[in-house]
Amino acid sequence: MRRHTASCHCGAIRFAFDVQIDEVVICKCSLCAKRHAVMVGVPRDSLQILEGHSALSSYRWNTGQACHYFCSTCGIYTFHQRRIDPAMYSVNAFCIDGLDVPAIPLRHVDGSRR
């Protein structure tokens, strides 16, 4: 387990979490496909917003159970609360400081069927 820090592009939003990153996930639901998200699973209890809580905007669609957060200034998707498991967040892997995303095993999931 390792502490990771992450931020949006403009830096308004900074957050941190403790997780061992063994894989990154690509989902082919219509939203993840359009934003081309590559994600890391993080337990909700572990994720801390360090800065910029008020800069977070959210987007809900379909059943409205998942909540997708993004920066209201730079528009970057930061993380979302999962629909199937609200105790988990998925974090935008490319927001994580110093993470070599292409070096991590990639798993494809289809969130639209679950």
Ligand SMILES: [Zn+2]
């Ligand atoms: Zn931003």
